[in-house]
Amino acid sequence: MRxxxxxxxxxxxxxxxxxxxxxxxxxxxxxxxxxxxEAADLLGVPKSVAAIYGVIFAAPQPVSFSEIEASxxxxxxxISQGLRVLQEVGAxxxxxxxxxxxxxxxxxLELRKLALRFMEQRLAKHLTPGAERIGELKRxxxxxxxxxxxxxxxxxxxxxxxxxxxxxLLPVVKTFLKLTPG
Amino acid sequence: MRxxxxxxxxxxxxxxxxxxxxxxxxxxxxxxxxxxxEAADLLGVPKSVAAIYGVIFAAPQPVSFSEIEASxxxxxxxISQGLRVLQEVGAxxxxxxxxxxxxxxxxxLELRKLALRFMEQRLAKHLTPGAERIGELKRxxxxxxxxxxxxxxxxxxxxxxxxxxxxxLLPVVKTFLKLTPG
DNA sequence: AATACAGTTCAATTTATATTGAACTTAGGA
DNA sequence: TCCTAAGTTCAATATAAATTGAACTGTATT
Numbered sequence: 001m002r003x004x005x006x007x008x009x010x011x012x013x014x015x016x017x018x019x020x021x022x023x024x025x026x027x028x029x030x031x032x033x034x035x036x037x038e039a040a041d042l043l044g045v046p047k048s049v050a051a052i053y054g055v056i057f058a059a060p061q062p063v064s065f066s067e068i069e070a071s072x073x074x075x076x077x078x079i080s081q082g083l084r085v086l087q088e089v090g091a092x093x094x095x096x097x098x099x100x101x102x103x104x105x106x107x108x109l110e111l112r113k114l115a116l117r118f119m120e121q122r123l124a125k126h127l128t129p130g131a132e133r134i135g136e137l138k139r140x141x142x143x144x145x146x147x148x149x150x151x152x153x154x155x156x157x158x159x160x161x162x163x164x165x166x167x168x169l170l171p172v173v174k175t176f177l178k179l180t181p182g
Numbered sequence: 183m184r185x186x187x188x189x190x191x192x193x194x195x196x197x198x199x200x201x202x203x204x205x206x207x208x209x210x211x212x213x214x215x216x217x218x219x220e221a222a223d224l225l226g227v228p229k230s231v232a233a234i235y236g237v238i239f240a241a242p243q244p245v246s247f248s249e250i251e252a253s254x255x256x257x258x259x260x261i262s263q264g265l266r267v268l269q270e271v272g273a274x275x276x277x278x279x280x281x282x283x284x285x286x287x288x289x290x291l292e293l294r295k296l297a298l299r300f301m302e303q304r305l306a307k308h309l310t311p312g313a314e315r316i317g318e319l320k321r322x323x324x325x326x327x328x329x330x331x332x333x334x335x336x337x338x339x340x341x342x343x344x345x346x347x348x349x350x351l352l353p354v355v356k357t358f359l360k361l362t363p364g
Numbered sequence: 365a366a367t368a369c370a371g372t373t374c375a376a377t378t379t380a381t382a383t384t385g386a387a388c389t390t391a392g393g394a
Numbered sequence: 395t396c397c398t399a400a401g402t403t404c405a406a407t408a409t410a411a412a413t414t415g416a417a418c419t420g421t422a423t424t
Contacts (some may be wrong), residue, residue: 024322046412076415077372077415080372101369115344115348123224137210137214168358257384
């Protein structure tokens, strides 16, 4: 980063295509970018990626690579990687304009997909193997001391119960997120 | 870290109080520590902290500072800070033995408390202020272009809906986690 | 075929986070 | 009082993660 933080709107005139961007528009974009950057760590993505999503979200028309470059002070490398990540997780879609060779992007507003994918990745991935692991651990409880063995088994059971509950919760959450169209 | 990873069981004899630890016991502890260390990033805690919790969880009796020092190859500084963190979040409890001056710790198995605190911290913290923020953003939508304004408002509405749904989900999750005693 | 544009790749660098280690408390014997 | 054990603190260091930037790959345009 050349400055101290990722901020929006450098306003390099040569990159602002078709008409000017009023200060109102610029301020709006900056506010949206800020919103997503603040949510970045909650979602577990780097700030640069959140900022790119912000620019695309804030623009009523499809956004090109160079427009992102003009709005954010981050390198082409980061933009390229960031756009790829956002496409992979389904946060943005490419809308190819037949005429122009530039790739254009719009936000994919089906946040359900995003939310579900997020859960699968961060929870299910660890949760499923975990269940078996705890079973193994229960079998490995040292048996020498009866009282100690009982306590350890109790602890592992507690862990397993909790584990089960979280797994049961996942379908509930999924259903909930599907309730209204996103 | 002197080695390459946090591993359990150095077996320094002078620190193994009252009787030896069989290889069975040592292996069990190592397996538990490994389990928690692997879950560390899911829970958002450093590995050293997860490892300390593992040692305490794996021991049928209360565990002292020096026992942790003997089981894990991490510095006293990390142990001190790690124990403090674990106490703060309610993952372990101090059980002072009147006779000994050493502090002894046991795991707090009420994982509900932990889970709830985790949610409050990672979700509620960002979620509540977020709701107002989106409202502000809707008011700041540039009005110059009617079609564009409509689309941007639609996007923000979508974001707000999703936001609301997640907030409604929190009480459901809380209830669910309370169903069985932890 | 040369130039320019649009984007990619990845080693090098910066920034953020975790861990160490040595100096420092504090309290209980000798 | 002096010593030692038990922890704490925090600046220095090591490790991990994000970001840059320069060289590279294609693909139109002249």
